[in-house]
Amino acid sequence: MPLLALPFPMIDPVLFSVGPFAIRWYALAYVGGLIGAWWMARRVAAAKEYWGGVSPMTPEHIDDLIVWAALGVVLGGRLGYVLFYNPAYYAAHPAEILVLWRGGMSFHGGFLGTILALLLFARSRGIPMLSMLDAAAIVTPIGLFLGRIANFINSELWGRVTDVPWAFVFPNGGPLPRHASQLYEGALEGIVLFSILVVMWRKGALKYPGMIGGMFVGGYGIARIVSEFFREPDAHIGFLTGGLTMGMLLSIPMLAVGFGAIWIARQRGAVTFDAPKKTNERA
Numbered sequence: 113m114p115l116l117a118l119p120f121p122m123i124d125p126v127l128f129s130v131g132p133f134a135i136r137w138y139a140l141a142y143v144g145g146l147i148g149a150w151w152m153a154r155r156v157a158a159a160k161e162y163w164g165g166v167s168p169m170t171p172e173h174i175d176d177l178i179v180w181a182a183l184g185v186v187l188g189g190r191l192g193y194v195l196f197y198n199p200a201y202y203a204a205h206p207a208e209i210l211v212l213w214r215g216g217m218s219f220h221g222g223f224l225g226t227i228l229a230l231l232l233f234a235r236s237r238g239i240p241m242l243s244m245l246d247a248a249a250i251v252t253p254i255g256l257f258l259g260r261i262a263n264f265i266n267s268e269l270w271g272r273v274t275d276v277p278w279a280f281v282f283p284n285g286g287p288l289p290r291h292a293s294q295l296y297e298g299a300l301e302g303i304v305l306f307s308i309l310v311v312m313w314r315k316g317a318l319k320y321p322g323m324i325g326g327m328f329v330g331g332y333g334i335a336r337i338v339s340e341f342f343r344e345p346d347a348h349i350g351f352l353t354g355g356l357t358m359g360m361l362l363s364i365p366m367l368a369v370g371f372g373a374i375w376i377a378r379q380r381g382a383v384t385f386d387a388p389k390k391t392n393e394r395a
Contacts, residue, residue, distance in 0.1 A: 117279050117280060117281050119280075120267070120282055127140065137266070138259075138262040140262070141255070142259070144255075145257075148254040149252065149254050149255055150175075152251040153174045153247055153248070153250070154174045157169045157171050157173065158170075164318075164383075164384060167388065169247065176233070180233045181248070183225075183229060184228060184230070186217075186222075186225075188222045188223070188224050188225015188229075189221050189225065190216065191221050193217055196218050196220065197216075197218060197348075197358065198216070201348075231244070237389065242322040243318070246322065247318075249309060249325045249327070249328035250324060253305045253306035253328075254302070254306065256305075257301070260294045260297045260298030260302065261294070261295075261298055263294040264295055267283045267285065269344075270290045270293060270294065271290045271342045271343050271344055272290060272343065274289060274290060274342075276289075290344070293343035296339050296342055297335070300338060300339060301336065304335070305332060309324055312324050320378065320380070322373045323373070326369075326371065326372070327374060329366050330369075330370025331370065332363070332366060333364065333366030333370060334367065337360050339359075340357045
């Protein structure tokens, strides 16, 4: 092992197993992210003072939403990986698309799938769509952080070769020390972005529909592009034109969409919300 490298913590990706049934850290990251997001989103929905006195959704709406969001994350994440990162392989092996336990999820696909699920749910419950996206944006970094920690435990999505003293020699990343880009992403996409969004929430940004959602989209785009300078590109894709990576390419439009949403929200100004419909009422 090179002198300037930290010993990789050899944590078994499988927490425990009973016969053929195994509980993996990666699966726990998804479950923990959804539970954490549900708990935090209930607090956001219930905090009427940060919505200007009337919240457009109730904690009970969040209880119903969690199933929709879970389907959006999983189905969108898998479909995004298939289409964005390895379409040729899955075109030749379509049955492998359903083999989720072998890994292969895309944030950008999961992001689009979740957006669709949130919009459909908001429409079905009569909740303002932008406000629904704002509430979801505040809590999403919880899952992003846990997911990146699971990537690190799995020794996957590691970084580029480096000589920095905090590098790791990953078990399946070759003999050279590499950036722990999973931890960089967890810090930026999870801790930093979550902190910014919570501050905006506490400062009353929910009264400007689309502002927090825009900050999440643009902030994630910045965090992912920065992280991609340290992350090893997928072996079957490599570097694209101009030294870009697929992660960068998919994140660049997020900057325009995110900061465009912030500008529009500021131009529109604060709004007053109507009391939400109860969960047993139809829109």
